[in-house]
Amino acid sequence: MSKRIDVKDLNVYYSKFLAVEDVNVTIEARSVTAFIGPSGCGKSTFLRTLNRMHEVIPGARVEGEVLLDGDDLYDDGVDPVHVRSQIGMVFQRPNPFPTMSIRDNVLAGVKLNSKRISKSDADALVEKSLRGANLWNEVKDRLARPGSGLSGGQQQRLCIARAIAVSPEVILMDEPCSALDPISTLAIEDLINELKNDYTVAIVTHNMQQAARVSDKTAFFNIAATGKPGKLIEFGPTTDIFNNPKEKSTEDYVSGRFG
Amino acid sequence: MSTKTVSTNALRNAGSSGQSGDKIFSTASLLAGCLILAVLFSVAIFLLGQALPTFAADPADISGGNGFFSYIWPIVIGTVIAATIALILATPVGIGVALFISHYAPRRLAQGFGYLIDLLAAIPSVVYGAWGYAVLAPQLALAYNWLATNLGWIPIFEGPASNTGRTMLTAGIVLAVMVLPIITSLSREIFLQTPKLHEEASLALGATRWEMIKMSVLPFARPGIISAAMLGLGRALGETMAVALVLSGGALTASLIQTGNQTIAAEIALNFPEAFGLRLSELIAAGLVLFVITLAVNVIARWIISRHKEFSGAN
Numbered sequence: 421m422s423k424r425i426d427v428k429d430l431n432v433y434y435s436k437f438l439a440v441e442d443v444n445v446t447i448e449a450r451s452v453t454a455f456i457g458p459s460g461c462g463k464s465t466f467l468r469t470l471n472r473m474h475e476v477i478p479g480a481r482v483e484g485e486v487l488l489d490g491d492d493l494y495d496d497g498v499d500p501v502h503v504r505s506q507i508g509m510v511f512q513r514p515n516p517f518p519t520m521s522i523r524d525n526v527l528a529g530v531k532l533n534s535k536r537i538s539k540s541d542a543d544a545l546v547e548k549s550l551r552g553a554n555l556w557n558e559v560k561d562r563l564a565r566p567g568s569g570l571s572g573g574q575q576q577r578l579c580i581a582r583a584i585a586v587s588p589e590v591i592l593m594d595e596p597c598s599a600l601d602p603i604s605t606l607a608i609e610d611l612i613n614e615l616k617n618d619y620t621v622a623i624v625t626h627n628m629q630q631a632a633r634v635s636d637k638t639a640f641f642n643i644a645a646t647g648k649p650g651k652l653i654e655f656g657p658t659t660d661i662f663n664n665p666k667e668k669s670t671e672d673y674v675s676g677r678f679g
Numbered sequence: 680m681s682t683k684t685v686s687t688n689a690l691r692n693a694g695s696s697g698q699s700g701d702k703i704f705s706t707a708s709l710l711a712g713c714l715i716l717a718v719l720f721s722v723a724i725f726l727l728g729q730a731l732p733t734f735a736a737d738p739a740d741i742s743g744g745n746g747f748f749s750y751i752w753p754i755v756i757g758t759v760i761a762a763t764i765a766l767i768l769a770t771p772v773g774i775g776v777a778l779f780i781s782h783y784a785p786r787r788l789a790q791g792f793g794y795l796i797d798l799l800a801a802i803p804s805v806v807y808g809a810w811g812y813a814v815l816a817p818q819l820a821l822a823y824n825w826l827a828t829n830l831g832w833i834p835i836f837e838g839p840a841s842n843t844g845r846t847m848l849t850a851g852i853v854l855a856v857m858v859l860p861i862i863t864s865l866s867r868e869i870f871l872q873t874p875k876l877h878e879e880a881s882l883a884l885g886a887t888r889w890e891m892i893k894m895s896v897l898p899f900a901r902p903g904i905i906s907a908a909m910l911g912l913g914r915a916l917g918e919t920m921a922v923a924l925v926l927s928g929g930a931l932t933a934s935l936i937q938t939g940n941q942t943i944a945a946e947i948a949l950n951f952p953e954a955f956g957l958r959l960s961e962l963i964a965a966g967l968v969l970f971v972i973t974l975a976v977n978v979i980a981r982w983i984i985s986r987h988k989e990f991s992g993a994n
Contacts, residue, residue: 473883476875478786505885515876519898528894529884579880586884 422620423489423506423589424449425470430484431649432462432469434477440466441649443484445639447590452612452621454631454658457641458673462650466641467592467624471507472500488589505529507590508583513599514575516567516582523563525578526550529586545585553581554611573604580611584619591615593623597630609634628674632662640670723970730964736957750961751943751968753931757847758942758969760935761922762915764851765858770908772855773862780863781870782892793867800860808924811853812845816925819852820844823936837934845927848935850942853921858911865910869903870896902984909980916973919944943969 425447432440440462447453447470455463468474469482472493486493493503508529516525526546530537537545546563550556555577559570567578576596583591593612597605612634615621625631631638638661640654654661654670665671672678738746776796780789820842827838840846873896881894897904928941928949947962954962 471883473879476879476882501885501887504883509879509883511876511879511883513876515874515880517877517880517894517898519901528881529886532884532886532890582884 422449422618424620425590425622426485426487426490427470428485428487430466430469430482430486432465432474432482433480435479438649440469440641441651443652445652445655447620447622448637449620450616450618451636452616452623452634454635454638455622455624455641456626456628456631456638456673457650457653458643458678459626460646460650461641461643463624463639463641464594465650467594467622468509470590470592470622471504471509473504473509475500505532505586506588507592508586508588510576510579510583510591510593510596512595514572514579516570516575516578518566518568520567521564522559522567522570522578525567526581526585528582549581549585550578552584552615553577554607554614555581571604573600573607576600576604576608577611580608580615584615588619590620590622593621595624595626598626605630628662628676632658638662640665640667640673642669642673726963726967726970729960730967732957732960733964736960740957742958742961747961747964751965754941754943754946754965755968755972756931757928757940758916758944758972760847760940761851761854761926761942762912764848764935765854765915766908766912768852768855769859769862769911770904773859773907773911774866774904776859776863777866777870778892778896780867782888782896793864796860796863796867798860799856800864804857804918804920805924807853807857808921811849811921811925815853816844816846816849818844819846819849823848826936834933835935837937840936841927841938843927843938845925846936846938847926847940850922850926851935853925854915854918857918857921858915861914862907862911865907866900866904869900869907873899905980905984909977912976913973916969916976917944918942919948923948 425445427443427445427447430440430443431438443466445453455467457463465474470486470493474480474482482494484494488503488506492498516522517528520528523542523546526549527537527542530542530545547556547560550559555574558574559565559578567575570578576599580591580596597608600608609630612621612623616636623631623635635658637656638658639652640661641650642653643650654665654667656666660666661670662674665674733741733747736747738744741747741750743750776792780793780796784792820840823840823844823846824838826836827840830836831838877895877899878891881891886894922942922945926941926945927938928945929939931941932939943965947965950958951962
């Protein structure tokens with residue numbers, strides 16, 4: 421239930437504009453890989469190319485390869501819909517479906533493609549997913565209530581439950597804690613630590629302490645100037661990036677001298 | 680706390696310059712709100728006052744000779760039928776066109792298409808009526824003959840079909856074309872307002888575009904679609920000129936393809952010029968009934984929308 425991702429010579433364009441240049445990264449299965457860097461350096465853009473969510477924006481395209489256990493996501497005839505069902509995503513702001521109950525939110529992805537699921541299977545899956553997202557005890561008595569009535573942190577864990585309910589190979593997280601308070605953030609970080617037992621996790625974060633706390637490997641992105649493409653500066657084990665960086669700009673960033 | 684120190688509080692009299700603007704604006708908006716109420720109220724009073732003689736009159740003096748109720752109910756039913764046909768035809772088409780513009784068409788095409796739809800709303804109703812009378816009705820007469828022979832066993836398609844095609848169904852279709860732009864442009868605006876966040880939520884789960892629309896766009900837009908349909912219904916209920924021109928009215932019949940049936944608005948328009956005395960009062964009473972129907976429709980729509988408030992995402 422988890423696959424690795426190899427990114428080879430990836431360039432990301434918005435129409436003519438080169439947004440991210442020449443990224444080579446390996447995201448290991450059953451590990452947490454963090455992407456850090458200053459605002460606008462292209463780390464979110466890069467993350468979204470890993471499940472083809474960047475294609476939502478007109479004109480966005482890539483060159484290069486993204487291999488999921490050796491299979492290129494961008495091969496001709498690969499349906500982005502299929503890619504996204506294998507590589508789930510959690511967004512910056514919690515986005516449960518407001519018109520659905522907590523239960524229906526968890527089952528939303530499972531019911532896609534007109535898949536049928538018996539009520540007992542559905543109940544079991546809802547419990548398993550919500551337990552997996554450390555949310556079960558808080559919501560088990562109000563599964564029929566709207567998901568939008570939960571707190572921000574609970575909503576975000578509901579979104580994680582929704583993502584893991586479809587048993588993806590990889591979970592991408594785009595600054596999942598940036599809209600949350602410190603206690604909710606801690607809950608999500610604990611959860612990320614548990615998720616890596618079963619899933620491959622890639623997380624974009626603005627918070628360097630968070631990257632240091634949750635990730636096994638870290639990629640540092642930077643941008644030379646506004647209008648220039650973002651680049652991967654350094655990639656390695658998280659302890660090396662934070663304690664013993666090879667590049668000067670990495671050291672400046674992780675020690676808080678800029679960004 | 681309660682001791683009155685003579686205005687030593689520096690915060691008290693400061694910053695009054697912004698307050699006058701605020702006051703003017705709040706008064707203006709209050710007045711605007713009251714004006715609407717006043718207009719509505721005076722329309723209601725006018726209708727009630729002028730209609731009163733009808734209710735007081737001897738039933739034998741009312742048109743038809745059997746009292747106001749037996750005069751009004753066939754045209755109430757006719758009005759509801761015409762508006763229902765219009766809504767049943769226009770709502771799905773309107774939603775479809777709006778979705779095409781908002782989520783399927785390439786951006787440049789979508790814009791042109793949007794303008795075109797808005798243009799439909801700018802055509803005066805008398806033009807629609809003339810078109811329905813002169814172009815649509817003769818065309819449909821052939822179809823009605825076919826319906827009468829082949830589906831005549833269904834009461835609404837019972838023959839003999841009208842040879843001119845000026846029937847309830849034709850009027851309903853013309854009304855549908857007239858309310859289509861209202862439903863389309865309102866739905867389109869609402870579809871476009873669907874939060875990107877929710878669209879991406881369903882896409883990231885592996886939804887196709889249609890599944891994304893079902894999961895994110897339509898639930899978000901549901902109250903808006905109902906409002907749009909109700910606005911369309913309001914126009915269809917009150918539409919006068921087009922129905923008066925298209926429909927060759929008469930007594931209430933179940934068949935939609937025979938000559939017959941009438942709507943309140945068309946009844947008033949056709950008879951108003953020669954009406955006086957009790958007949959005038961009768962027509963105004965009919966107007967009062969239409970007023971009440973429209974009000975009831977809007978109340979029901981509000982109720983439908985508010986039933987799901989908890990799940991609307993507004994909280």
